[in-house]
Amino acid sequence: MEQAGGEQFIYCSAEGCRRIDMICVDLHLHTRFSFDASINPRYVADSLNAHPIIKGVAITDHNTLEGYSHVRRFAAGYPDVVIIPGVEVGTTLGDVIVLGVLEKPAYWASLESAIDFAKARDGVLIVPHPYRGGGIRDAARRIPNGLGAIEVLNPDSSEEENKLSESLAKTTNLPGVGGSDAHHVFQMWKAYTEVDADPNVDSILKAIRNSKVKAVLAKA
Numbered sequence: 135m136e137q138a139g140g141e142q143f144i145y146c147s148a149e150g151c152r153r154i155d156m157i158c159v160d161l162h163l164h165t166r167f168s169f170d171a172s173i174n175p176r177y178v179a180d181s182l183n184a185h186p187i188i189k190g191v192a193i194t195d196h197n198t199l200e201g202y203s204h205v206r207r208f209a210a211g212y213p214d215v216v217i218i219p220g221v222e223v224g225t226t227l228g229d230v231i232v233l234g235v236l237e238k239p240a241y242w243a244s245l246e247s248a249i250d251f252a253k254a255r256d257g258v259l260i261v262p263h264p265y266r267g268g269g270i271r272d273a274a275r276r277i278p279n280g281l282g283a284i285e286v287l288n289p290d291s292s293e294e295e296n297k298l299s300e301s302l303a304k305t306t307n308l309p310g311v312g313g314s315d316a317h318h319v320f321q322m323w324k325a326y327t328e329v330d331a332d333p334n335v336d337s338i339l340k341a342i343r344n345s346k347v348k349a350v351l352a353k354a
C-alpha cells in the first residue's frame with residue numbers, strides 16, 4: 135500500500151514501512167576477494183534481494199574489483215537491487231574508497247593521486263573510518279577538495295571515532311555516509327545510508343555528491 139507521508143511517499147508491507155523516493159545503500163562491504171574477508175558474492179546478492187530495507191550495496195574490496203563483478207553477475211536476476219562498483223585502497227596518508235569506477239587507483243600512492251584518479255573517472259571518493267587504524271585522520275581537513283564524502287558511521291569503529299568523523303564531515307562541509315564495512319556474514323547490513331535517489335548507480339552517486347544522504351545504524 136502506498137500512502138503520502140508529508141512530502142514523502144511511504145510503502146508499507148508486512149516487514150514495515152519505507153520511503154520509496156529514496157534507497158537504502160550499504161556503501162562499504164567486502165567479499166572474499168579481499169584478503170581479510172570471507173563473504174561469498176552470491177550470498178551478497180541473495181541477502182540484498184531478501185533484505186526488507188537495504189536495496190543497494192557498494193562492493194569495496196581491498197585493491198580489487200573482482201568481487202564486484204561476481205556480485206553483479208549473481209544480482210543480474212534481481213531487478214530491485216543496485217550494485218555499485220568500488221574499491222578500497224591505501225594511500226600514503228591512509229585508506230580511501232573510490233565508488234563508481236571499474237578499475238583501481240595505484241596502491242599506496244599519494245592521497246592527491248587517488249583524488250585525481252577519482253575525478254578523471256567521475257568517481258566519488260569516500261574517506262572510510264578516518265579515525266581508526268589506517269584512517270586518514272585530519273589530513274581530510276587539509277585536503278578537502280576532491281573528497282566526496284566522509285564515512286561517519288562504521289560499526290567497527292568506536293562511538294568516539296564515529297563522533298570525530300561526524301565532526302570532520304561537518305567542519306569540511308562534506309556529506310556523511312554510513313556502511314557496514316562487513317568482512318564476514320555476521321557483520322553485514324549493520325549500517326547503511328539513506329540516499330535520496332532513484333535506484334540506479336548514477337543517481338545514487340549524484341545524490342552523494344549533492345549531500346542528499348543520511349547515515350543510519352541498523353536496528354539490532
Ligand SMILES: [Zn+2]
Pocket residue numbers: 162164194222262315
Ligand atoms: Zn573496508
